[in-house]
Amino acid sequence: MALSQKRIDELCDIARGIREDIVDITAWAGGAHIGGALSVTDILVLLYWEVARVDPENPQNPDRDRVILSKGHAGVGYAPVLARKGYFDFGLLKDFNKFMSPFGMHLDSLKVKGVDVSTGSLGHGLPMAVGLALGARLRKKTWTTWCILGDGELNEGSIWEAAMAAAHYKLSNIVTFVDRNRLMIDGPTEEVMALEPLADKWKAYGFNVLSANGHDFAELHAAVEAARKHTTGPSVILADTVKGKGVGFMENEVKWHYGGLSSDLVEKAKESIRAEKAN
Amino acid sequence: MSEGLTWTVYDADSMTAAEIYGEVLCQLAEEDERIVGLSADLAKSTKIGRFGDKYPERFFNAGIAEQNMFGMAAGLAKAGLVPFVSTMAVFTALRAAEQVRTDICYQNLNVKIIATHGGASFGQAGSTHHCTEDLAVMRSFANMTVIVPADGVETAAAVRACLKKDGPVYIRIGRGFEPTYYKNEDYGFEIGRAVTISEGTDITLICCGVCVLAAAEAARILAEDDGLSVRVLNMHTIKPLDEEAVLKAVIETRRIVTFEEHNVLGGLGSAVAEVIAKSGKGCAFEAVGIPDCFCHVGYPEDLYTHYGLDTDGILAKVREVMGKDFEEDEDWEDEI
Ligand SMILES: Cc1ncc(C[n+]2csc(CCOP(=O)(O)OP(=O)(O)O)c2C)c(N)n1
Numbered sequence: 066m067a068l069s070q071k072r073i074d075e076l077c078d079i080a081r082g083i084r085e086d087i088v089d090i091t092a093w094a095g096g097a098h099i100g101g102a103l104s105v106t107d108i109l110v111l112l113y114w115e116v117a118r119v120d121p122e123n124p125q126n127p128d129r130d131r132v133i134l135s136k137g138h139a140g141v142g143y144a145p146v147l148a149r150k151g152y153f154d155f156g157l158l159k160d161f162n163k164f165m166s167p168f169g170m171h172l173d174s175l176k177v178k179g180v181d182v183s184t185g186s187l188g189h190g191l192p193m194a195v196g197l198a199l200g201a202r203l204r205k206k207t208w209t210t211w212c213i214l215g216d217g218e219l220n221e222g223s224i225w226e227a228a229m230a231a232a233h234y235k236l237s238n239i240v241t242f243v244d245r246n247r248l249m250i251d252g253p254t255e256e257v258m259a260l261e262p263l264a265d266k267w268k269a270y271g272f273n274v275l276s277a278n279g280h281d282f283a284e285l286h287a288a289v290e291a292a293r294k295h296t297t298g299p300s301v302i303l304a305d306t307v308k309g310k311g312v313g314f315m316e317n318e319v320k321w322h323y324g325g326l327s328s329d330l331v332e333k334a335k336e337s338i339r340a341e342k343a344n
Numbered sequence: 345m346s347e348g349l350t351w352t353v354y355d356a357d358s359m360t361a362a363e364i365y366g367e368v369l370c371q372l373a374e375e376d377e378r379i380v381g382l383s384a385d386l387a388k389s390t391k392i393g394r395f396g397d398k399y400p401e402r403f404f405n406a407g408i409a410e411q412n413m414f415g416m417a418a419g420l421a422k423a424g425l426v427p428f429v430s431t432m433a434v435f436t437a438l439r440a441a442e443q444v445r446t447d448i449c450y451q452n453l454n455v456k457i458i459a460t461h462g463g464a465s466f467g468q469a470g471s472t473h474h475c476t477e478d479l480a481v482m483r484s485f486a487n488m489t490v491i492v493p494a495d496g497v498e499t500a501a502a503v504r505a506c507l508k509k510d511g512p513v514y515i516r517i518g519r520g521f522e523p524t525y526y527k528n529e530d531y532g533f534e535i536g537r538a539v540t541i542s543e544g545t546d547i548t549l550i551c552c553g554v555c556v557l558a559a560a561e562a563a564r565i566l567a568e569d570d571g572l573s574v575r576v577l578n579m580h581t582i583k584p585l586d587e588e589a590v591l592k593a594v595i596e597t598r599r600i601v602t603f604e605e606h607n608v609l610g611g612l613g614s615a616v617a618e619v620i621a622k623s624g625k626g627c628a629f630e631a632v633g634i635p636d637c638f639c640h641v642g643y644p645e646d647l648y649t650h651y652g653l654d655t656d657g658i659l660a661k662v663r664e665v666m667g668k669d670f671e672e673d674e675d676w677e678d679e680i
Contacts, residue, residue, distance in 0.1 A: 094468070095643075137472065162468035164642030164650070169470030173641075185472030186439065187408050217385060220407035250385045251393070251405055257385060258407025 068115070068286045076282045079149070080110045081338055084311045086145035086155070088326065088334045094141065094162040096325035097170060100315060102142025104246040104306040105134075105213060107280050109146045112211055115282075116289050121151040124178045130208045131181045131197050135190020136215035136244060137171040138323075144168055144177070152179035188221025190214060191241065195227050198236040198299075209293075212241045217249030220258045225270065231299040232271025240292045241272075241301040244279065246308035248319050264303060272301045279304030313337040354500070360520030361496035362460055366394030368500045369428055372507055373399055378426040379507075382406060384413045390430035390460045391520070410435045414443035414455075421453035426507065432466070433459035433516055437478035448512050449485040456506045457514045458499075462492070463553065463605030464639050464647045465518030471638040480610025482514045483583045489513040489535060490582040492604075492612075494556035497526035498580060501533035509535060518554065518605075519644070525557040525578075536581045538589040544575030547662060548593035548600045552579050552612050554644075555603035555653050562658035572666065582612055590619040599628040599665055603653055608633040628668065632661055 068076075083106050091097040112132060113119060120126040134143050141161070148155040160166040167176035171185025182193050194212040201208050218224065231239055243263075251257050260266075267274045273295040277284040285304065292300035308322070309315030312334045326334065354367045373379040373395060381403040387393035396403035406413035410431055417427040429436075436444065436459040448455045459478065466473045482490045489509060493499040499517050506513040531539060541556065542563045549559045556578045563574040575597055577589055593600055600620065602613040613631025620627050632652050639647060648654045652661055 096468075162641065162643070164646035165640050166642070169641035170468055171470045171472045173470060183472070185470060186434070217408050220385070220409040222409060222411060249408065250389065251383075251387045257405050258409070 068283055073282045076110055076114060077342070079114055080107050081311070081342060083110060083142070083145050083149065084338045085335050086149070087142050088312070088331055088338070090141050090145060090158050090161050091324070092326040092328070092331045093159050094170075096323060097141035097161070098138040098323050099141060100248070100308040100318070100321040100323070101136060101215060101244065101246065102139040103310045103312060103315065104279070104308045105136065105139050105244045106142055106310065107282065107285065108213060108242050108244065108304055109143060111282055111285050111289070113146050113150050115286065117211055118208065119150065121179065124152055128206060128208060131210045133182045133184065133190040133194050133210065133212045134172075135184055135212055136187065136218050137184030140168070140170050140172040140185070143172055143180070147177065147179040150179070153177070187215065187218040188223040191224050191227035191231070194239050194241070195230045195234070195236065198231070198239045199234060201238055202236075208238070210239045212239060214241060214243050215249075216243055216245045216247065216254050216260060217257070219243065219260055219263075228267070228270040228272065235298045237296045237298055237300070239299045240289065241299065243301060243303050244306050245303050246306040248308045248317070248322070250319075250322050252319055267301045267303075272299050274301055274303065276303045276305065279306035280310055311338045311341055357524070359496060361493070361499045361517050361522060362391040362520035363394070364496040364500050365458055365503055365517065366391035368503050369395045370398050372504065373402070376426070376507065378424065380404070380420055380425045380427050382413050382417055382427055382429045384408055384410045384431045384435065386431050390432075390458070392428065392430040392458070395428070410440040411443050414440040415447050417455045418443070418447035418451065418453055421448070421455050422451070426454050426456065428456045428458060430458045430460060432473065433462040433475035433478045434473060437475060437481045441481055444512075445485045449487045452487045452511050454510055455512050457512070458503065459514060459516050461519050462516040463518065464634070465522070465605070465644050467639070467642045467644045467647045470641050474639045476605070476607045476634045476639060477610070478514075478516055479582050479604070479606050479612065480614070483610070483615065487511055488583065491515045491535065491580055492552040492582060493517060493580055494553060494578050495522060495524040495526055496520070497524055497529055498533060501529045502580065505533060505535050516553070522554050523557060525560060533580070536584045536586060538586040539578040539580065541576035541578050542574060544573040545597055546573045546599070547666060548575040548577060548597045549603060549658065549662070550577045550579045550590070550593070550600060550612065550616055551603045552582065553605050554648065555605065555658070558648070558653065558655045559603060559658050561655045562662065565655070565659060566662055570663070572662070574662065579612060579616075582615055585615045585619065587619045590616055591623055594620055594623055594625050594627045598626070601630045601632060601661055601665060603658060604633045605648075605653060606633050607636055609636055628665060630661065630665060632657070
């Protein structure tokens with residue numbers, strides 16, 4: 066069923082809150098991968114508040130869906146999602162990056178409740194998703210494995226090795242998102258290492274390819290519904306996103322891949338996030 | 345001795361080690377057309393981008409694809425070029441380990457690897473970005489030379505020296521914010537030859553990387569406060585190791601402690617221990633580093649303190665070792 070406008074508005078409010086959290090944590094941490102955290106926020110909010118079967122009360126619930134943030138550098142965007150869902154106290158994030166904190170830039174599944182898989186080295190998420198999906202099938206479990214990839218991350222050969230395996234084993238219990246913000250560290254994806262025609266590549270590898278505006282909950286949700294109806298193999302949702310989304314001065318700016326924020330910039334960033342609502 | 349016009353072109357006080365590397369590479373490239381550069385979406389972070397900006401046609405960004413990048417480097421070397429390759433240490437020594445071993449070392453190719461963010465220098469990023477295994481891995485690859493410069497100045501010297509040495513070389517640096525020990529390159533850097541930072545007869549501290557500066561400072565304090573004569577060796581080349589310097593330390597000081605930003609297994613400590621064991625001579629020995637665990641999260645300075653790799657940690661370790669009375673052991677004197 067399509068999302069109601071009321072629900073969409075609620076999700077937008079939650080996402081705005083998470084974006085403000087990201088700004089705060091980046092400032093507390095002294096620096097973080099803020100650009101790619103802001104671009105993936107809406108995907109994470111849709112997963113955690115709408116479509117994924119998660120159980121914050123019982124993070125190890127054996128029947129839960131598994132979520133893999135393969136672009137693990139967006140940990141600064143994932144941690145507040147988990148905190149706001151109730152996996153742990155948000156205040157703990159004041160220690161992000163600090164000595165002996167459970168929260169480094171890339172979240173550790175042994176230290177942070179709710180994190181199913183430790184990531185941070187790019188190109189590892191989809192292979193582990195294939196393993197989880199095969200495991201679910203073997204153990205007759207109905208969980209879905211959600212895997213979120215960066216677009217620059219798609220340069221890694223291991224992603225395509227895993228794509229081949231996911232299609233080979235007809236793993237319809239995997240749904241992959243590509244956070245297609247078109248930027249990596251050294252520049253635009255198409256200048257550093259061209260990915261296009263990207264949809265054709267995934268198709269050729271045997272995926273059901275869907276696309277959506279990655280900041281539009283109705284479109285994202287519709288794509289997820291379509292992925293769920295596809296029962297003969299894996300699906301990928303190419304989500305068109307904006308790196309730095311929500312913070313005007315960061316949007317589409319490659320230099321905001323990673324950065325720190327002074328208190329002035331924190332205020333400016335938050336104003337920008339709040340202003341989006343007014344529009 | 346450093347040669348040519350080189351060592352005044354950068355300002356070691358205001359540039360990070362990685363920046364100095366980028367600068368030196370540009371100079372070398374001016375004189376040597378065989379030099380090409382590669383990175384994997386970390387041209388900016390590793391500073392090889394400086395070379396890329398100056399020589400765009402000689403620079404290749406492989407995208408985030410380290411295995412492919414090291415394979416490409418091997419191909420370029422086969423074509424008669426001298427590739428300088430830079431990405432983070434963990435993605436070099438671990439992700440692309442087989443390409444480095446089989447494509448580059450096995451074929452003894454002239455590829456120069458400058459790996460950044462070594463050890464715990466990107467401590468906040470967590471274990472996925474720490475690299476406390478690279479020296480063990482790289483040291484075990486036949487044909488490979490392994491260097492851990494003490495600071496940016498020594499990085500410059502090592503980068504120049506590696507170009508003159510045929511075959512694969514792995515130079516491991518930090519994130520680039522480490523304080524410098526050396527003022528200039530005029531101290532006689534030579535691959536495979538330890539630099540004596542201070543002479544001493546009571547104990548020898550064998551160090552590499554950031555531990556050199558900390559040990560130099562500790563030695564000074566130990567001389568003043570404890571009246572100890574502490575030898576400090578900057579063992580910048582892990583392979584081939586300066587065995588002579590180690591043997592001399594065994595015989596002349598009878599106590600050796602190694603300090604490195606690496607797992608205590610497999611790196612400098614292990615390399616030194618192998619020499620001591622082979623010598624058959626009695627020597628008190630300890631290896632300080634990351635004690636075979638995944639390192640905590642945190643800023644590097646906090647981690648160095650925690651793992652005993654800063655000046656205070658070194659002071660404490662030396663006092664502990666000096667306090668042990670193994671000299672009373674019956675056969676201690678007979679061993680030599
Ligand atoms: C294997 C590996 N190589 C390099 C890096 C360093 N790195 C961190 S983020 C990043 C760029 C990622 O780009 P993309 O996947 O497009 O993410 P986004 O732009 O959404 O942040 C790189 C190269 C890494 N984390 N892992």
